[in-house]
Amino acid sequence: MTAGGDKGGMQRSANTGGLADDLDFRGLLHQASDPCVPARLGEGGVTVYTGFDPTANSLHVGHLLPIFTLRRFQIAGNRPIVVAGGGTGMVGDPSGRSEERNLLGQDELAANLEAISGQLAELLDFSRGAGSSQAVMADNSSWLGQIGLLDFLREIGKHFSVSQMVAKDSVRSRLETREEGISYTEFSYMLLQAYDFLHLYDSFGCRLQMGASDQWGNITMGIDLIRRLRESQVWGLTIPLLTRPDGGKFGKTAQGTVWLDPNRTSPYELYQYFLNSEDGSVATYLRYLTFLSHDEILSLDTAVREHPELRLAQRTLAAEVTASVHGHDRAASAIKISEALFGDQISALNEDELLMALSEAPSSTMSREVLLDRSLNLVDLFASSSLEASKASARRTIGQGGAYVNNLRKDDPEIVLGPENLLCGKYLLLRKGKRSQHLVRFE
Numbered sequence: 001m002t003a004g005g006d007k008g009g010m011q012r013s014a015n016t017g018g019l020a021d022d023l024d025f026r027g028l029l030h031q032a033s034d035p036c037v038p039a040r041l042g043e044g045g046v047t048v049y050t051g052f053d054p055t056a057n058s059l060h061v062g063h064l065l066p067i068f069t070l071r072r073f074q075i076a077g078n079r080p081i082v083v084a085g086g087g088t089g090m091v092g093d094p095s096g097r098s099e100e101r102n103l104l105g106q107d108e109l110a111a112n113l114e115a116i117s118g119q120l121a122e123l124l125d126f127s128r129g130a131g132s133s134q135a136v137m138a139d140n141s142s143w144l145g146q147i148g149l150l151d152f153l154r155e156i157g158k159h160f161s162v163s164q165m166v167a168k169d170s171v172r173s174r175l176e177t178r179e180e181g182i183s184y185t186e187f188s189y190m191l192l193q194a195y196d197f198l199h200l201y202d203s204f205g206c207r208l209q210m211g212a213s214d215q216w217g218n219i220t221m222g223i224d225l226i227r228r229l230r231e232s233q234v235w236g237l238t239i240p241l242l243t244r245p246d247g248g249k250f251g252k253t254a255q256g257t258v259w260l261d262p263n264r265t266s267p268y269e270l271y272q273y274f275l276n277s278e279d280g281s282v283a284t285y286l287r288y289l290t291f292l293s294h295d296e297i298l299s300l301d302t303a304v305r306e307h308p309e310l311r312l313a314q315r316t317l318a319a320e321v322t323a324s325v326h327g328h329d330r331a332a333s334a335i336k337i338s339e340a341l342f343g344d345q346i347s348a349l350n351e352d353e354l355l356m357a358l359s360e361a362p363s364s365t366m367s368r369e370v371l372l373d374r375s376l377n378l379v380d381l382f383a384s385s386s387l388e389a390s391k392a393s394a395r396r397t398i399g400q401g402g403a404y405v406n407n408l409r410k411d412d413p414e415i416v417l418g419p420e421n422l423l424c425g426k427y428l429l430l431r432k433g434k435r436s437q438h439l440v441r442f443e
Helices: 019-026 037-043 061-075 106-121 128-133 149-155 162-166 169-177 189-204 213-230 267-275 279-289 294-306 312-326 328-341 351-357 378-383 391-399
Strands: 047-052 079-084 136-139 208-212 235-239 363-366 403-405 427-432 436-442
Touching (some): 019 061, 037 235, 047 189, 079 128, 169 213, 279 294, 279 312, 294 312, 312 328, 378 391, 378 403, 378 427
Parallel strands (some): 208 235
């Protein structure tokens, strides 16, 4: 299949300035083991790998940056390998963490692995039509599970000193900040990742490992191992971490995780997340997470400076990311919902779209009989909702012009609602002011 099916942004070609210039423009180069790496990638023909441990049954938006960077490499003619860590996932990577991971069982890991493999297959080109750049999916349990402990210690472990391993940031920070330190299980993770690189070098001719900046120590271990055992030069490259406006890392354990699985974070919610990006973050996100041209991005930078109230950059970012992850149709639906939710076009939404948009809004259920016998007026309706504490407060809201039914302002407290007012034949959307909403379902 073609990467992403109808996923729009990823179909754009690389910028004419070349991959190295594009990576520099986007701020994607954090560290490289050799300054020649960006130019070498720009020539194509390099096999590159990065890995994702299946510690949840979905990837999240923090994973988009390495995935989209791999896609940029692929567009430039390189072959990406995605290692889904069925083996390393049983151990847990200490990088970027202040506490020990909970170890998952094999059945849960296998289910997670299947789920994220399907997501990755939608974001890179695994089709034969990609030719020599065809993406490869690999599960490191297939080789880590075949090597015995004693063989691993003799063949791999002897090449690394404890002092060398303790010096790595991922270990040192844990030893300095936690009384319990780090378990031997997580301490050994960097050796397993180094062995991954060696195996991929032997099996696929992989010459480059790419990861986030917190992976640098693990990556250099693999480079050193291949130099020792194969007397060959391979490379490492890291990209910045995708961070929240407060500087925190996007992650599965952080509150408010934004997932790629549409059943966990709907396309509408994904769209809304990026639509609400702060002006100070949107320029970075446009560079990291879209395949827009440099000129398009610079134009949006100007729009943020000169007309921030239009939020053109945020709307473009949200549409591009949602289309890349979920396809054009779902992105168009998310845009439609977003534009209708506070406008007079809300009646154009179907039931699924309406419920998706209002999944977080308070709701209640009333008997359909009150509509049929014309016994429900506006005051009673608002007073029975979460928006008002009493009929008196409901009257004040209506009198001040702050009451809306299906996004239409209502200023008569005695107006009677009937079946003709329902959305999708079942619902009334109440709104107080600009943002407070309540959905009433009639049965």
